[in-house]
Amino acid sequence: MNLHTNLTKHIKEAVSQNYGATLETIEFQATRKDFEGDVTVVIFSMLRTVKGNPVQIGETIGAYLVEHVAEVSKYNVVKGFLNVVLSDAYYLDFFRSIQDFGTYGRVPPGKDAMMVEYASPNTNKPLHLGHVRNVLLGYSVAEILKASGKKVYKTQIINDRGIHICKSMLAWQRFGNGETPESSGLKGDTLVGKYYVRFDKEYKAEINKLIEKGTPEKEAKAKAPILIEAQEMLRKWEAGDPEVVALWKKMNGWVYDGFDATYENIGVDFDKNYYESDTYLLGKDFIETGLKKGVFEKDPDGSVWCDLTDEGLDRKIVLRSDGTAVYMTQDIGTAIQRVKDFPDVKGMIYTVGNEQDYHFKVLFLILKKLGFSWAENLYHLSYGMVDLPSGKMKSREGTVVDADDLIEDMVTTAKEISEELGKIDDFSEKEKNQLYKTIGLGALKYYILKVDPKKRILFNPEESVDFQGNTGPFIQYTYARIQSILRKAAENATQDQEEEAIQLHPKEKELIKIVQQFPETVQLAASNYSPALVANYTYDLVKEFNSFYQNVPIFGAENPTEIGFRVALCDAVGNVIKTAFSLLGIHVPDRM
RNA sequence: GGUCGCAUAGCUCAGCUGGAUAGAGCACCUGCCUUCUAAGCAGGCGGUCCCAGGUUCGAAUCCUGGUGCGAUCACCA
Structure with a gap:
């Protein structure tokens, strides 16, 4: 029997015998450090x-x-x-009951699956710090859910079509002189991003020229020739123009190579990719269904809306006139498609x-109204922006922290510190570089994941x-x-x-207590979708x-018994650290 | 203007369903490497928990109102 249920049972007995009263629930909490005890009954x-007098009641129950x-x-x-002070035997029994330190804290996967979407980049520029937070959060939550007993599919939707890509394509066509990743030595995504920035520069120049000629700003922004041309390119793409499609495929291919390298570098992966070019027409079919069900309504001009005013929201358009x-x-279509592709999916995390x-509040509401069972289990893993001291990052203006550069910087710092400490001089170059990467990435990932996603x-x-x-x-050092x-x-x-009897040192007892909390921490992190809880737990441990x-x-x-026990305790803690960090996507080194 | 989120030490952050004297790290100051890795340990300094009311035996935590910051409210994505 679980300790709390056992205590609860006896506290109820004590109270009913001595006071003739029946308690519904009993409040437990961990005893504060300043007092002697392990569990506190409020x-x-x-x-x-x-x-009665609380002190008196406490005495009676305690006895x-x-x-x-x-x-x-x-x-x-x-x-x-x-x-309440618990006996050493209780802690030792618990410690010995852990069958396998390696899997401790993990629950084997059940039948129900969840799909976790993360990353979801546009293909017109490389990944930056904002994506890094996204990717780390999504990956970690997926791993935490797995550990908590869910089957998980990781996915991303790649926004591979639209005006933003056309801007890069146009600028490359016009100013690129046939530059390729091979010819320039640039990563594919970096190369394409370069032309996105170039487009913006030209666009701004054209706007200024128009304004100088007396065109109002708003009109200038809409009528700059280069923008008109990009829009024309998008229309051609939608019409399937072979030349435009070929260019689109070529440049997206470069970007995918770049993304793959970055993902691998960060150490995240996906079970399934969706491409917007495949899915952007999905959903239209469900408009008719929605209309029949009365979830949607058609305006005289032919546009279709969902009226959410009863839920305190506005009317939302779902189909243009x-x-x-x-x-x-x-998004409606894509969600439905995903459940078709993976029928065991019972919910999704975005x-x-x-x-x-x-947007997601509305999306989830509409899917519920359309009557999908899985719509009850949708969660928007919403996170705060990553801002720079100078303000918001803007890809167009080039004021972003590039993901690849950032990782490189972290690895370099790790290298500098390691070399200064000189503890791994006997490592081979390969081992050293491996370690620098482990530490540099560990620093970055932990730094980002330890913060509550909302903030x-x-x-x-x-x-x-x-x-x-x-x-x-x-x-990692520990x-x-x-x-x-x-x-x-x-x-x-x-x-x-x-075997000799072991008397627990207070520090040993504390350690076992924290180790004991690991499985519940994993569950809590899963139900809150919060890697920060795992990070903070690990730090406490x-x-x-x-x-x-x-x-x-x-x-x-x-004596040898005690040595053996302490070594086993170290082993347990080491394994918990390793598992916890794996839930954050962080590796641990054997030496550093 | 409506809606949503955030506000805790100089800085970065914890604080579980309300509980004891609000905790860490960084920075600053003091000690500790001939003994298991000093990326560490032991300790010191540092707080009107944004403000004002309310609920409660008890509020950083819950409720109401306000202030500040951010986001959002497109036949954009």
């Missing part, structure tokens, strides 16, 4: 049903628990709090920035990401320390000796471990 909340519950060894009462689809139409909160992040490229304190490298202990233990392995490490001798313990 007496205050009982006072409505149990009449009863010591007498009737084997795991309870002592108690003390402070004001309305009953602090000329019969063409809007973004919403596409990792998209918070500027689209309203916006201010990223200052001038101040480098920390490698000390509450950081990825600190946690893992490496543990591996060092395990290596030493393996060398000094002794044969079985007589590691902080406690380092305190243990530096204050309690391991190989200098009293």
